Amino acid sequence: MLKNWLKPVIPQPLLEGLTESLGWQIIGADGVPVDWELLKEERDEMSWDIKLKGKGIWNGITAEMKILLNPQFHSAVINISLENTAKFSSPPISAIQPLSLHWSNPNHPIYLRYMGGGLTYGFYPSPAFKEHTFQLLNFASEPMMIESGPDGRSSNKYLPFLAFAMNGAGLISAMEWSAQWYMGLTYPFVSLIAGIPVSGLVLDGKETLILPPLHLIFFTGDLDEGSNAFRRYLYKFHCPTLNGNPPLPPVSYDHWFGIHCDYDEELLKRQADRCAELGVEYFVLDAGWYAGCGPGGEFSRGVGNWLRIDEKKFPSGIESLAEYVRSKGMKFGMWFEVERAHRESDIVREHPDWFIDIGEEYLHLNLAKKEAQDGIIEIISQWVRKLDLKWIRYDYNIGPKPFWEHIDETGKIQFKYMQGLYRVLDELMKRHPDLLIECCASGGRRIDLGTLKRAHTIWISDHTEDPHICRFMQSGGNRFLPANLLNSAVPNYLSSKERKMTIDFLSRMVGAFSIDGDVASWSEEQSAEVKNLIKIYKRIRHLLVQDFHPLTPQPCNPDEGEVISFVSEDKEECVIFAFRMPNEPMKRRVELRGILPHMDYYVRDLLNPGKPINLVKGDALMREGLELDLTPDCALYYLSIKVGDF
Numbered sequence: 001m002l003k004n005w006l007k008p009v010i011p012q013p014l015l016e017g018l019t020e021s022l023g024w025q026i027i028g029a030d031g032v033p034v035d036w037e038l039l040k041e042e043r044d045e046m047s048w049d050i051k052l053k054g055k056g057i058w059n060g061i062t063a064e065m066k067i068l069l070n071p072q073f074h075s076a077v078i079n080i081s082l083e084n085t086a087k088f089s090s091p092p093i094s095a096i097q098p099l100s101l102h103w104s105n106p107n108h109p110i111y112l113r114y115m116g117g118g119l120t121y122g123f124y125p126s127p128a129f130k131e132h133t134f135q136l137l138n139f140a141s142e143p144m145m146i147e148s149g150p151d152g153r154s155s156n157k158y159l160p161f162l163a164f165a166m167n168g169a170g171l172i173s174a175m176e177w178s179a180q181w182y183m184g185l186t187y188p189f190v191s192l193i194a195g196i197p198v199s200g201l202v203l204d205g206k207e208t209l210i211l212p213p214l215h216l217i218f219f220t221g222d223l224d225e226g227s228n229a230f231r232r233y234l235y236k237f238h239c240p241t242l243n244g245n246p247p248l249p250p251v252s253y254d255h256w257f258g259i260h261c262d263y264d265e266e267l268l269k270r271q272a273d274r275c276a277e278l279g280v281e282y283f284v285l286d287a288g289w290y291a292g293c294g295p296g297g298e299f300s301r302g303v304g305n306w307l308r309i310d311e312k313k314f315p316s317g318i319e320s321l322a323e324y325v326r327s328k329g330m331k332f333g334m335w336f337e338v339e340r341a342h343r344e345s346d347i348v349r350e351h352p353d354w355f356i357d358i359g360e361e362y363l364h365l366n367l368a369k370k371e372a373q374d375g376i377i378e379i380i381s382q383w384v385r386k387l388d389l390k391w392i393r394y395d396y397n398i399g400p401k402p403f404w405e406h407i408d409e410t411g412k413i414q415f416k417y418m419q420g421l422y423r424v425l426d427e428l429m430k431r432h433p434d435l436l437i438e439c440c441a442s443g444g445r446r447i448d449l450g451t452l453k454r455a456h457t458i459w460i461s462d463h464t465e466d467p468h469i470c471r472f473m474q475s476g477g478n479r480f481l482p483a484n485l486l487n488s489a490v491p492n493y494l495s496s497k498e499r500k501m502t503i504d505f506l507s508r509m510v511g512a513f514s515i516d517g518d519v520a521s522w523s524e525e526q527s528a529e530v531k532n533l534i535k536i537y538k539r540i541r542h543l544l545v546q547d548f549h550p551l552t553p554q555p556c557n558p559d560e561g562e563v564i565s566f567v568s569e570d571k572e573e574c575v576i577f578a579f580r581m582p583n584e585p586m587k588r589r590v591e592l593r594g595i596l597p598h599m600d601y602y603v604r605d606l607l608n609p610g611k612p613i614n615l616v617k618g619d620a621l622m623r624e625g626l627e628l629d630l631t632p633d634c635a636l637y638y639l640s641i642k643v644g645d646f
Contacts, residue, residue: 002101005048005067009074011169011220017103019189022052022065024080024214027095029200034058046070060086061203073233074218080211084203092200098214099173099183099194106166106190110136113163113223114146114183115480117155118444120462124469125555128444128461129159129476133223136185145184151399153441154178154448161480163226164192170219172230172480177212178421178450179414180401198411209415215449227479228547232569235482235545239452243434247456249484249512249541250436251534252282252333252391257464257491258517260297261288264313265321270520272321276328277527279534280515282391282436283325284333289318292345300362300397303337304345306379322387333391333436334383338376339365339421340398351375356403364403367420368413377427384432393459394425396441418450425454438487447481457487457512464491464516468561471507471579475564476554478510483544483566486511492518501526502607503579505533506634510544510564510577513537536606539646540575540638543568549593551576559583563628567594574601574639580630589625592639597622601639604646605629613643 002023003015025033039062040051046069054061066079080098084090116130134144149157154177161174162183173194175181183194194214203209215238219229235246253275255263272283287293291310292302302310309318322332340362341348341355348355348363354372355363366372383389404413428435439451440459447458458481461473470488477486488508492515508514513534522530543566551563561579568574574595578588595601597619603626605611616626621639628635638646 002067006069006076006216008046008071009069009076010171010218011074013167013169013220014171014218016167017106019102019104021100021102023078023099023101024065024211025095025097025100026082026093027097028058029092029094031094034061036063057091060084060088061090070237073237074229075233075237076216076218078214078216080214082203082209082211084205084207087205089205090203092202093198094200095195096198096201096211097193097195098175098211099192099216101192103190108167110185110190111163111165111170111223112136112144112185113226113479114161115159115476117149117157117159118441118447118458118460118473119156120443121469122463122465124466124558125472125560126463126469128463129473131476131479131554143184143186145182147182148180150401151445152180152401152404153396153399153445154181154450155441156399156445159480160448161230162192162194163223163230165219165223165226168220170223170226172217172219172226174215174217174449175212176215176449176453178418178446178448180411196411196414199409201410201412209412210419211415212418212450224549230480231478231482231545231548234452235484238449239482239485240429240437240454240456242436242456246545247436247484249544250282250457251280251537252284252487252512252514253280253330253519254284254286254393254489254514254516256286256335256516257489258493261293261299262295263288265315267520268321269324271518272325272328272330274520274522274527275515276330278515278519278531279538280330282333283328283330284335284391284393285318285321286335286393287337287395289313289334292342301342302345303362304341304347306336306338306347307382308346318387322389326388331390332387333393334387334389335393335395336380337395337397338379339367339396339400341365356407358403358406362398364398364400366407366417367424368416369420373420373424376424377431380428381431384428384435389432390434391436391438392428393438393440394455395459396439396446422450422454425451429454447485452481452485456484458485459487460511461488464489467504467507468579468581471510472555472562474508474511475550475562475577478548478564479550483511483541483548487514488512489514489516491516492521501529502533503633505530506577506636507579509533509537509636513541536636540566540606543573543575547594551590551593561630563588563590565592565594571596572599572641573645576626576628576635576637576639578628578630578635578637580633580635582633584630586629586631587627588630589627591623591625592621595621595639596641599641601641602643602645604638606636606638606646607634
């Protein structure tokens with residue numbers, strides 16, 4: 001069974017006590033799991049194909065199971081589909097669990113790690129991207145569960161990743177799924193489960209239900225080793241390439257946080273002038289470019305008018321702005337939110353059958369319908385071709401749960417809806433291989449392996465004000481995600497004057513890096529400082545998608561800063577980010593992790609280039625630590641075994 005199927009990739013300590021099972025289960029309305037009969041089992045070097053048939057009242061249901069193994073990343077992907085071969089409906093299903101692993105009487109402590117979701121909080125430290133790590137010594141009777149949250153978006157409460165470790169080895173489980181889910185441990189025997197909440201789901205005669213792929217990434221070592229194994233799996237294998245290569249964290253501009261809808265073509269051209277001077281790579285036109293928007297942040301009333309622009313803002317069309325941006329050496333991007341539409345919008349009037357209407361001001365697109373998928377693909381593709389777009393922000397500012405429940409209380413609609421969403425994004429990437437897709441959902445409320453397979457970066461939160469909150473979220477997200485996926489911005493409002501540039505920018509430099517708002521108003525001195533910081537960022541960003549090491553615990557109270565590092569996989573380079581809160585000392589010593597103890601490292605203070613470059617032995621950096629100068633509130637150090645690297 002699954003224990004045998006996983007042997008090429010699973011560490012030996014996890015095999016101990018792992019009971020024989022399929023590794024997943026379907027549970028009927030009576031609470032009893034379906035019992036399966038094995039019909040066929042075939043394998044090649046790194047895959048298994050299994051066909052099963054239900055027993056008893058489930059004998060009309062067959063299951064196809066395909067397991068794909070990847071020894072390079074010590075991973076397995078389990079794909080399951082159910083088919084009702086009968087002409088009549090199946091018995092009702094009360095639970096679908098694409099993961100169900102069981103260990104009998106483990107003799108070692110169990111460690112768990114999960115993260116808070118991408119919500120918008122205005123206090124520090126934030127619950128968003130907060131690390132939750134537990135050591136379980138006594139196995140209680142109460143299960144430990146995390147879930148997607150109340151509105152149907154996948155990371156509206158927690159990120160849908162669960163790290164599990166014991167006896168020096170572990171795994172991270174994740175479903176390729178952007179809707180509702182739950183994961184956790186149950187007792188008295190240890191059972192690791194991941195499921196999709198359904199209620200009385202029935203397969204119609206001859207109907208097939210494709211379950212979301214379940215990913216298992218195995219590792220040896222502690223939970224931090226597991227985090228880096230997962231980051232490598234995402235960056236090198238699971239996430240999409242851009243022009244054939246894994247993307248580095250981009251440098252982008254977006255007007256929203258600071259200007260909102262209060263712009264016209266000339267104002268944006270002034271921003272483009274400054275962005276070109278700073279070294280920005282992508283210039284993104286956010287919400288408000290279409291007809292029907294109001295002033296300030298009132299962008300929603302026009303959502304759905306995707307083929308009709310705001311002619312007051314763009315009297316000569318958006319093409320003029322796009323051409324101007326390209327003339328400045330930058331790539332042009334644009335914002336869309338196609339899964340929601342105002343009921344008075346053009347698309348609702350022309351295609352009411354594409355939408356789910358529950359009587360509210362906004363309707364929800366039904367991507368379970370192929371005609372809706374085709375329409376959205378063509379609308380976005382039309383703009384990509386017309387404006388030569390190289391970036392789209394694919395937003396999602398609505399909770400789908402009440403809309404799904406309006407037409408299907410069992411939860412089955414989620415399966416066809418997710419297939420439709422993924423088809424839209426897959427087709428956009430296929431048609432436009434040089435198009436960078438940024439997924440957004442009122443911030444980071446739809447971060448999962450489904451969207452991450454189809455996004456080059458993610459907008460992680462709509463909080464952009466406090467640099468420490470933004471840094472906390474980006475550094476927290478790095479515990480599971482490579483930094484190119486963690487986009488956050490420095491805002492600059494039309495009425496603002498001076499800013500503390502270094503801390504604002506350094507706090508967004510541990511992920512993808514964005515500037516928002518009225519950058520044209522910056523002084524020459526401010527612009528020169530930002531230009532230098534962006535130059536530094538481009539020199540170190542290749543490290544941000546390699547190994548991540550927290551050198552201090554994640555802050556748990558408002559008086560704590562933190563120190564983190566990124567180390568190249570060959571361990572020859574390292575960059576250290578340090579952040580100080582007002583009441584903390586201005587110097588801090590930290591022991592480094594992940595470097596080579598037998599090598600000498602040249603150490604540079606990148607914020608104070610006039611300081612001497614020191615040569616320090618690796619074992620001393622790991623044993624005695626490195627003293628960091630945190631004056632006044634942050635520091636950035638670069639280490640390399642070669643003096644000429646930077």
